[in-house]
Amino acid sequence: MLAVYKKELRSYFTSMIGFVFIALFLVVVGIYFTSYNLVAGYANFDYVLQSIGLLFIILIPTVTMRMIAEETKSKTDQLLYTSPLTIEKIVLGKYLAVYTLFLIVVAIICFYPLILGQFGVIDYPLAYANIFGFALMGAAYMAIGMFISSTTENQMIAAVLSFLVFLITYLMSYIVQVVPGDHLSAWIIFSVVNLLIAVVLYTSLKNINVALIFAGVVEVILTVIYVIKPSFYDGAVVKFLNWFSLFERYKAFGLGIIDFGSVIYYLSLVFLFWFLTVQTIKKRRWN
Amino acid sequence: MIEVSNLVKQYGDHYAVDHLSFTVEEGEVLGFLVPNGAGKSTTMNIITGYISATEGTVTINGHDILDEPEEAKKCMGYLPEIPPVYPEMTVKEYLNFVAEIKGVKKEDRFDDVMNAMEMTKITNYQNRLIRHLSKGYRQRTGIAGAMIGNPDIIILDEPTVGLDPSQIIEVRDLIRSLAKDHTIILSSHIMQEISAVCDRVLIINKGKMIVNDSIKDLSKKMSGSNRLELKLKADAEEAKQMLLAIDEVESVDVVSKEDGIIDLHVYSQDTDVREKVFLACAATKTPIYGMSLIEMTLEEIFIKLIANMEKEKEEA
Structure with missing residues (x-):
């Protein structure tokens, strides 16, 4: 695993991607830092990190798009997968390498509140809670980006797809506001989601029976709940959609709250997408 | 292993x-x-x-x-x-x-x-x-x-x-x-x-x-088409008769004739007929200028095998 980690990290810095990523990131943070903190004179560093969301979701795919797709395309994956290393370790090594890039950025950002501290009173716990949350959110997004990179061998597709998925999660807190709240709409929305899951099941397992049975059982449960206890659907859609809103969770850090649930949430996302990446690679071998 | x-x-x-x-x-x-x-x-x-x-x-x-x-x-x-x-x-x-x-x-x-x-x-x-x-x-x-x-x-x-x-x-x-x-x-x-x-x-x-x-x-295994390349100083027809008299020889092709020297391809099934050919030539006092056993190259075997398979498929 260490070998893959070192190799990946080295390739980020020999191919310039690493430098470009770090530089761009620091430019983005630097611009906001200058305009909010230095020019406008706000003492809150958290304003900076809370504001760069959109640029953040553009920057992350630039490094995650190549993670698996590049090796699949150039067939160097044959070396890795026929070596005694397990796929779990290979993927972990790759993930840790890309996350190290992000941590370098985070480490540099850690100095910014100290700079501000030279000019006045800074709420350090708030600033660092924010940076901590930022590092966690980055970890989750990078894992998602890696997973998307494993589903295709075209880096551009991986980048665009990642950006779209990130954008949806970014806009989720706005989408949630326009979702209808009545029980019937909730039932319809959940049924559609159920159908989508069934389609995914079918395309990945190629087994129509499993997909149909799954969809049928879930649909029956949804309908029974709708008939017997419709109050279950109160706010259920919002709750459900908020699950996909990575930025919503990050906002709590902006208030200086380190919510244990959010920490677990981000870490489970990392684990989930690491697991899905491993499964995608394993599945490709069976096709 | x-x-x-x-x-x-x-x-x-x-x-x-x-x-x-x-x-x-x-x-x-x-x-x-x-x-x-x-x-x-x-x-x-x-x-x-x-x-x-x-x-x-x-x-x-x-x-x-x-x-x-x-x-x-x-x-x-x-x-x-x-x-x-x-x-x-x-x-x-x-x-x-x-x-x-x-x-x-x-x-x-x-x-x-x-x-x-x-x-x-x-x-x-x-x-x-x-x-x-x-x-x-x-x-x-x-x-x-x-x-x-x-x-x-x-x-x-x-x-x-x-x-x-x-x-x-x-x-x-x-x-x-x-x-x-x-x-x-x-x-x-x-x-x-x-x-x-x-x-x-x-x-x-x-x-x-x-x-x-x-x-x-x-x-x-592929020697079903073992081929003997033979160079003799003899009349083509006579040589052909003489070689066909050997039991194992299946067919004889005359490839070229030049100044009384003929090139022949002798086909036999599974066995090496060089000795018998030599003895037959010796008995009729036919001078041998050259003789070599040609085994099929992998290339020929390959093409033949693939062709055989296609043929079997068509028949089936």
């Missing part, structure tokens, strides 16, 4: 590998002789654990590739069709990386890498970026990678493709020297290559095994 049994790889309705079974003994050099797109790389990829089979098992030195992948993969070095090299690394960095992922101990790594570079004659290129290497040197780097960790089994998928003639000879020599203490599977669609370095040949067409035989047995 590699044991492949009942291997099937199915892509939809298409069988890339169709119930393939064979064994490679320790120290043996097995040649895969396969037309393009007949399931060669698929088979090799399954043996090395890159992809999984639909059915069947592969056992490497007693370790199943699916159940104990780590142990099985430790015994193998693999050079795929496209050498899996990283263009942004130097040759030495690359080989060190391969040594690391293959779990070569730190203290052995330097020697192992040096040895691999020496055997493939790339020591002078060790600090070059692979990006800047020619196809031939990339190929050698790939072969060096397969040798790292001194695995018992080395699997090479078309190792000489894209090399110039002198490099081809070098690579063949390298394979021969590796063959002394390694089990090797080698694939190629060039027949001379297989007959030059392999003990045994496996011919596959459309995922099915057609032949699994030693090179010698194979040409012998």
Whole structure:
């Protein structure tokens, strides 16, 4: 695993991607830092990190798009997968390498509140809670980006797809506001989601029976709940959609709250997408 | 030792590998002789654990590739069709990386890498970026990678493709020297290559095994068309009569006549008729200018086998 980690990290810095990523990131943070903190004179560093969301979701795919797709395309994956290393370790090594890039950025950002501290009173716990949350959110997004990179061998597709998925999660807190709240709409929305899951099941397992049975059982449960206890659907859609809103969770850090649930949430996302990446690679071998 | 049994790889309705079974003994050099797109790389990829089979098992030195992948993969070095090299690394960095992922101990790594570079004659290129290497040197780097960790089994998928003639000879020599203490599977669609370095040949067409035989047995088996090239000083008709009088001779073709010297092709079934031909000529006092037994080349055998298979299919 260490070998893959070192190799990946080295390739980020020999191919310039690493430098470009770090530089761009620091430019983005630097611009906001200058305009909010230095020019406008706000003492809150958290304003900076809370504001760069959109640029953040553009920057992350630039490094995650190549993670698996590049090796699949150039067939160097044959070396890795026929070596005694397990796929779990290979993927972990790759993930840790890309996350190290992000941590370098985070480490540099850690100095910014100290700079501000030279000019006045800074709420350090708030600033660092924010940076901590930022590092966690980055970890989750990078894992998602890696997973998307494993589903295709075209880096551009991986980048665009990642950006779209990130954008949806970014806009989720706005989408949630326009979702209808009545029980019937909730039932319809959940049924559609159920159908989508069934389609995914079918395309990945190629087994129509499993997909149909799954969809049928879930649909029956949804309908029974709708008939017997419709109050279950109160706010259920919002709750459900908020699950996909990575930025919503990050906002709590902006208030200086380190919510244990959010920490677990981000870490489970990392684990989930690491697991899905491993499964995608394993599945490709069976096709 | 590699044991492949009942291997099937199915892509939809298409069988890339169709119930393939064979064994490679320790120290043996097995040649895969396969037309393009007949399931060669698929088979090799399954043996090395890159992809999984639909059915069947592969056992490497007693370790199943699916159940104990780590142990099985430790015994193998693999050079795929496209050498899996990283263009942004130097040759030495690359080989060190391969040594690391293959779990070569730190203290052995330097020697192992040096040895691999020496055997493939790339020591002078060790600090070059692979990006800047020619196809031939990339190929050698790939072969060096397969040798790292001194695995018992080395699997090479078309190792000489894209090399110039002198490099081809070098690579063949390298394979021969590796063959002394390694089990090797080698694939190629060039027949001379297989007959030059392999003990045994496996011919596959459309995922099915057609032949699994030693090179010698194979040409012998195909000797149904053993041909004797004969040069005599005699009258064509008389010579023909004389040769056909030998029981084993099936047919005689007169190829050319020149100044009383005739060239003949004598076809016989399964047996070597040189002695009888000599005695017959001696009895009739016919001078022999030349005589040689022509065994079928792998190329001819290959074409014939494929043609036979097609014919059988049509009849069926």
